[in-house]
Amino acid sequence: MQDLFTEKVFNTNSPEETEALGRSLARGLTPGDVVALTGELGSGKTCFVQGIASGLNIKGYVKSPSFTIVNVYEGGAFPLYHIDLFRVSTGGELDGLGLEEYIYGDGVSVIEWADRAIGMLPERAITVKFFYTGETQRRIEFERRESGGAG
Numbered sequence: 001m002q003d004l005f006t007e008k009v010f011n012t013n014s015p016e017e018t019e020a021l022g023r024s025l026a027r028g029l030t031p032g033d034v035v036a037l038t039g040e041l042g043s044g045k046t047c048f049v050q051g052i053a054s055g056l057n058i059k060g061y062v063k064s065p066s067f068t069i070v071n072v073y074e075g076g077a078f079p080l081y082h083i084d085l086f087r088v089s090t091g092g093e094l095d096g097l098g099l100e101e102y103i104y105g106d107g108v109s110v111i112e113w114a115d116r117a118i119g120m121l122p123e124r125a126i127t128v129k130f131f132y133t134g135e136t137q138r139r140i141e142f143e144r145r146e147s148g149g150a151g
Contacts, residue, residue: 010140018044022051036114039130045112079107085116
């Protein structure tokens with residue numbers, strides 16, 4: 001597959017293609033990376049995370065942690081911290097959740113509804129935006145901001 005940060009915009013035609021795109025991203029991830037996902041409900045974010053988990057050789061079913069906020073998956077190349085902020089409505093609610101432990105931990109953090117935690121994200125976070133373009137079609141845009149300083 002093409003380099004995700006050179007190509008930057010991908011169109012998928014099925015959940016399987018969206019998952020495959022997540023697997024492609026996983027190949028380049030290293031501990032400490034943060035992947036910030038944004039997009040409407042049902043736009044493919046969790047399917048994409050399932051692909052990342054598969055790409056990290058994590059076995060088992062990956063589901064959205066909407067009620068628990070964080071699911072930790074181990075047993076792969078390194079831990080995957082799947083964070084879902086759908087139920088978090090204000091920045092103040094983030095303070096007591098201890099998310100920094102995951103975001104700055106020894107695994108990869110993938111955050112659904114990351115637009116609710118912009119101030120918490122490292123400058124070098126990978127942003128992935130999901131857009132509906134049809135019943136099963138999605139446009140998925142990648143951005144990796146490179147910081148000039150540490151962090």
